[in-house]
Amino acid sequence: MSGYKYTIGVDFGGTYVKLALLRFAEGSYRIEGYSLFLTQNYNRDELIEQLVIRIIKLKAESIYKGHKIKGVGIGVPGRVDFRQGIVCDLTNVSGWRNVNLRVQLETKIKVPVFIDNDANLMALAESRFGVAKGVDNCVCVTLGTGIGGGLILNGKIYRGTNFAAGEIGHITLNENGPVCACGSKGCAECYVGNHYILEQAIQKMRKGAQTSLKTMIDKRYSNLTLEMISKAARQKDAFSMILWHEVGRHIGVLIAGIVNILNPEVVVLGGGVAKAGKLILDPIRMTVKQRAFKVSRTNLIIVVSKFKEKAGIIGAATLALESNRKL
Amino acid sequence: MSGYKYTIGVDFGGTYVKLALLRFAEGSYRIEGYSLFLTQNYNRDELIEQLVIRIIKLKAESIYKGHKIKGVGIGVPGRVDFRQGIVCDLTNVSGWRNVNLRVQLETKIKVPVFIDNDANLMALAESRFGVAKGVDNCVCVTLGTGIGGGLILNGKIYRGTNFAAGEIGHITLNENGPVCACGSKGCAECYVGNHYILEQAIQKMRKGAQTSLKTMIDKRYSNLTLEMISKAARQKDAFSMILWHEVGRHIGVLIAGIVNILNPEVVVLGGGVAKAGKLILDPIRMTVKQRAFKVSRTNLIIVVSKFKEKAGIIGAATLALESNRKL
Numbered sequence: 001m002s003g004y005k006y007t008i009g010v011d012f013g014g015t016y017v018k019l020a021l022l023r024f025a026e027g028s029y030r031i032e033g034y035s036l037f038l039t040q041n042y043n044r045d046e047l048i049e050q051l052v053i054r055i056i057k058l059k060a061e062s063i064y065k066g067h068k069i070k071g072v073g074i075g076v077p078g079r080v081d082f083r084q085g086i087v088c089d090l091t092n093v094s095g096w097r098n099v100n101l102r103v104q105l106e107t108k109i110k111v112p113v114f115i116d117n118d119a120n121l122m123a124l125a126e127s128r129f130g131v132a133k134g135v136d137n138c139v140c141v142t143l144g145t146g147i148g149g150g151l152i153l154n155g156k157i158y159r160g161t162n163f164a165a166g167e168i169g170h171i172t173l174n175e176n177g178p179v180c181a182c183g184s185k186g187c188a189e190c191y192v193g194n195h196y197i198l199e200q201a202i203q204k205m206r207k208g209a210q211t212s213l214k215t216m217i218d219k220r221y222s223n224l225t226l227e228m229i230s231k232a233a234r235q236k237d238a239f240s241m242i243l244w245h246e247v248g249r250h251i252g253v254l255i256a257g258i259v260n261i262l263n264p265e266v267v268v269l270g271g272g273v274a275k276a277g278k279l280i281l282d283p284i285r286m287t288v289k290q291r292a293f294k295v296s297r298t299n300l301i302i303v304v305s306k307f308k309e310k311a312g313i314i315g316a317a318t319l320a321l322e323s324n325r326k327l
Numbered sequence: 328m329s330g331y332k333y334t335i336g337v338d339f340g341g342t343y344v345k346l347a348l349l350r351f352a353e354g355s356y357r358i359e360g361y362s363l364f365l366t367q368n369y370n371r372d373e374l375i376e377q378l379v380i381r382i383i384k385l386k387a388e389s390i391y392k393g394h395k396i397k398g399v400g401i402g403v404p405g406r407v408d409f410r411q412g413i414v415c416d417l418t419n420v421s422g423w424r425n426v427n428l429r430v431q432l433e434t435k436i437k438v439p440v441f442i443d444n445d446a447n448l449m450a451l452a453e454s455r456f457g458v459a460k461g462v463d464n465c466v467c468v469t470l471g472t473g474i475g476g477g478l479i480l481n482g483k484i485y486r487g488t489n490f491a492a493g494e495i496g497h498i499t500l501n502e503n504g505p506v507c508a509c510g511s512k513g514c515a516e517c518y519v520g521n522h523y524i525l526e527q528a529i530q531k532m533r534k535g536a537q538t539s540l541k542t543m544i545d546k547r548y549s550n551l552t553l554e555m556i557s558k559a560a561r562q563k564d565a566f567s568m569i570l571w572h573e574v575g576r577h578i579g580v581l582i583a584g585i586v587n588i589l590n591p592e593v594v595v596l597g598g599g600v601a602k603a604g605k606l607i608l609d610p611i612r613m614t615v616k617q618r619a620f621k622v623s624r625t626n627l628i629i630v631v632s633k634f635k636e637k638a639g640i641i642g643a644a645t646l647a648l649e650s651n652r653k654l
Binding site for chain 2: 079088136137149151153154156158159160161162163164165166167168170171172173174175182183184185250253256257258260261262263264265290291292293295296299
């Protein structure tokens with residue numbers, strides 16, 4: 001007996017589907033096999049077929065090496081009925097409404113399958129092997145086009161009654177703020193979502209704001225990216241620095257509220273916006289210090305995620321490691 | 328063997344300390360003995376002595392009847408280190424900073440003692456025997472001078488890392504709103520706390536607003552109460568109706584955010600403001616419908632607490648029933 005356990009983790013993203021074979025020992029993991037394909041290359045049924053083929057291949061490889069796969073974990077960008085293994089709906093991938101992915105896979109791959117929301121699995125990965133390792137209560141905030149969240153409470157993923165918990169981006173920051181895509185007003189996502197940040201920058205430039213960004217982009221500002229704003233801010237472009245400061249302040253208000261409700265030990269920031277690093281971490285930490293209860297913020301750690309692109313497969317594989325169900 | 332279990336519940340409030348002997352059967356409870364005293368009549372040491380005397384008396388009564396007490400549960404208005412039984416600090420009762428109440432009581436009463444925050448115990452009472460009976464995920468919001476919260480997540484009280492979770496009143500409703508006593512800005516408590524509601528009403532009356540309230544109160548508006556505003560609103564006083572509507576809308580924004588994060592089955596409203604009943608329930612429900620995610624709000628129940636004044640002792644006794652620790 002090696003003492004190792006093996007699972008397969010699948011990160012089903014809007015752009016790529018990544019698969020990996022993971023080997024777990026006490027408190028550590030190793031990626032032993034890897035494969036990926038473009039999500040958009042396949043329709044739903046073809047994509048499921050691809051998953052089956054690739055999972056069976058990874059499974060065969062591991063059996064050849066003498067290891068049995070305990071299970072397959074899958075993270076998807078949307079709501080999942082974790083108990084039944086049903087994908088309820090996906091953001092940015094069409095054709096996935098109420099699909100019983102678990103049944104479709106298990107009948108073919110003959111290994112238990114566990115499916116969950118990707119933000120939940122990012123939180124799981126970070127709380128087991130990453131920046132929140134060993135922590136009981138941890139909140140992961142994914143800062144991208146949408147703002148999502150994964151909650152680890154009392155050491156376990158908290159999913160809520162309808163598996164819809166963690167919609168952190170739709171906490172109100174201003175009751176009468178701009179209308180949000182969700183139908184509410186003044187949601188955090190309206191202030192710190194990717195599109196909003198870029199739009200804000202463009203509007204201000206159109207109004208004549210002075211910034212070194214103007215030398216990097218075309219006249220219609222159509223090729224502006226968050227990376228450019230980060231780069232300019234690091235080169236002390238005041239406009240870009242203030243922009244990130246404002247974004248960080250909004251995120252800080254959001255996190256202060258979450259900290260007051262959930263009193264976590266660690267808040268992990270992931271997603272594209274988190275790549276701004278110190279540019280947003282500083283104002284976030286300052287704002288949380290100003291606004292959250294002292295007892296909840298004193299030992300609070302706010303930090304950027306460790307795994308980034310790999311969080312999905314590690315979290316998914318960990319879910320399979322920790323879940324138990326017989327076929 | 329009767330099959331019954333007995334515990335003592337203590338509700339240590341800012342005004343009264345209430346004690347009761349409770350008998351539990353499967354899914355039900357009965358209050359079998361009761362006693363109360365005024366909190367302000369005693370200093371800290373005298374109050375602990377009163378607790379000891381009265382607990383021993385209730386214990387003796389039950390032993391006389393042939394029942395053994397499983398434990399004593401105590402709810403206090405402040406933060407408690409539940410694991411160690413230490414009262415960290417209390418709102419509105421002085422002299423209670425880092426008091427190891429458990430040790431002080433257990434050495435004298437010889438029964439295991441369990442101490443928790445009162446909002447947590449209200450949530451426990453409602454989730455076991457009240458309006459959220461049998462529910463896994465439930466949020467209790469206490470609407471008084473302060474706005475507090477108790478969370479039942481996955482069937483258990485969620486306390487957070489420093490036993491400071493549930494500070495629902497200090498979620499921001501407006502980033503640049505009025506300065507809150509907690510040091511932050513635009514907290515929910517600034518819009519729906521008792522004092523704020525009365526102040527709002529008085530300010531508007533001073534500015535000449537027409538309302539039947541003016542016939543009920545003195546010229547300096549000093550005897551205005553929430554009950555008066557409720558009464559006037561029920562008699563169709565437009566001013567009072569609008570006032571409750573506004574309060575309900577703010578609470579609705581707050582609850583919509585909590586619902587988006589925690590996706591509970593039931594939200595229970597308690598405290599003085601909740602006595603306005605339908606006057607605030609209607610705008611709260613309407614606002615949550617407008618602002619929370621459809622999947623999370625569709626089967627959500629928002630309801631006024633069942634137990635009101637008794638929630639404290641029932642919750643405390645239930646805590647002792649469900650907790651296990653040997654002396």
